[in-house]
Amino acid sequence: MMNMANPSDDPVSLSHELVKDWFAALERIAGGEQLERFLEAAGVAPAMLARPGARIAGEQVIAFYQIAAIATGDEMMGLWSRPVRSGSLKLICRSVIGAPSMATALNRLAQVWNLLLDDYQLIFSEAGGQGVMTLAPRAADAPLNRFGQALMLKLAHGVASWLAGHEVPLAGLRLAFPRPSFAADYAVMFPLQPTFGGGPSAIAFTAQTLARPIMRKEGEVQAFLERAPRDWLFTTSMAHVLALRVRHFLYSGPSGFQAGLAETAEHLAMSHRSLARRLAAEGVSFQQIKDRLRRDAALRRLTRDHEKIDALALELGFAAAPVFHRCFRNWTGMTPAQYRRMAQASRGARAEEEAASRGARLAEGEPSRRAHAAGGPATIPPR
Structure with missing residues (x-):
């Protein structure tokens, strides 16, 4: 029998349908062969995704995010019309770390993002004691990427939770698109049930969250960035569903x-x-x-x-x-044996590639990936 110390240990998975927009965006900027390499490096056999009902384990999703962000130099991995250059999340974290309140921090987060995005803008507003972060299209024909919309709101929630020192509750969540077949998967990402359609995507923070002081210091930024998105992509709350x-x-x-x-x-x-x-x-x-x-x-x-x-x-x-x-x-x-062979073959290929990469870096006189990452994509941890 298995035992779980806390909800974050739950072996969550996401439907391939939920992340399909993400994969399509990456294929546009990196090509099909590179996308397959990213998947294999994360332990996902591309052939698995062609199966009906294909799912990707949470750990594979995190690994894929980290691999794709560092390989493309785009911290949003093609999800938006303009690349979000390496170091952007570091800039955002440093802009909010000294805010006098959570409300000010969320407003600063929106302001910095709006310097980086062309097709959408983040609008932070306060009403009725709540703080609402809206992802509003800049034009009527702005592309609707379902994964990109959810990821942007989840990142805002993740930064707020990190600043508070714990996962903060939400007062509301709306996603701009109609309810998809994989809607149940959002329950493992957000600490409440979303509504679908009826306006632009938006996330609402409680009055208690807005009043919270900032608990983080400048010296804690790098650790948060190196673990991303491990600390914020999946919710640890069980009370909402x-x-x-x-x-x-x-x-x-x-x-x-x-x-x-x-x-x-x-x-x-x-x-x-x-x-x-x-x-x-x-x-x-x-x-x-x-x-x-x-x-x-x-x-x-x-x-x-x-x-x-x-x-x-x-x-x-x-x-x-x-x-x-x-x-x-x-x-x-597929059978369990077939799945195991494909998944573990991908893990083996990833291990070989990382070993070869370490050898190449050492031959070039680079002591570690940490030193390389210090000036590169801030969201990718050393391996």
Whole structure:
């Protein structure tokens, strides 16, 4: 049975559909072959993405972000019409670190971003005690990149959370596009349910957040940049979505994946009928939550570990290995063994490439990637 110390350990994954706009943007600026190299370097076999229902593990998403940003020299990786040059996020962090309040910091963040973006502008306003950051198009025909819109708002939330010293709650979140088929995935990125359409994308901060003092010092900027986006891309909040609280209990509770609806409901201090009814209102069932968690845990374990697949099936709560094989094929379009071979081959290729890169840098007299990164893209940690 698995145990999870905190929600950030959850083996989350994202639908390929959610990140497809991101990949398309990268392909436009770097080419198809380079995109495949980025994917393979992050441990993602490009062939996996052609499968129906393809998903990418959270750790692979983070690695891909870091690889693509440093390789392209564009910290937004082609998501906007003008490249966001290396060092931009460092400039933003340094502009907000000395603000007297969170409201001032968010206003400064918007002002700096507006020097960098052509097709959209960030507008920070205060009304009714809340602070609203709106991503407004500068022209009616501004391109609508769904991943880019979500990422920009998530970055604003991430910077605010870093300044506060903890993940801050949100009072609202609107995404400008119609509700997509992968809408459930936004629950692992933001600490509340988004609404879709009805205006430009926007994120609202509570009055309590606006009044918070800035907790960070200048000397902490580099550590934040080196870990990006690990500290802010995925939410650690469980309170905003009941389905996430159920998922957390299944992953960390005493019975693990063996827990049923009744035990979970008891843990959450409600009847099993009430739990089922409230989950249905969120558009999900208890079994769907369990199956999605099993899927994400399997993706992580098959990428990382070499344990026998039959043993993994039992650990994930399946009655028998053939049942796990059948479910995994439905999730990914391939068997667990096929997925493991493709994922671990990509990891091996990445390790070889990094070893060769280290050797080349040493031969050139460069002691480490940290020294190189100090003057380059600030969002990429040393490897």
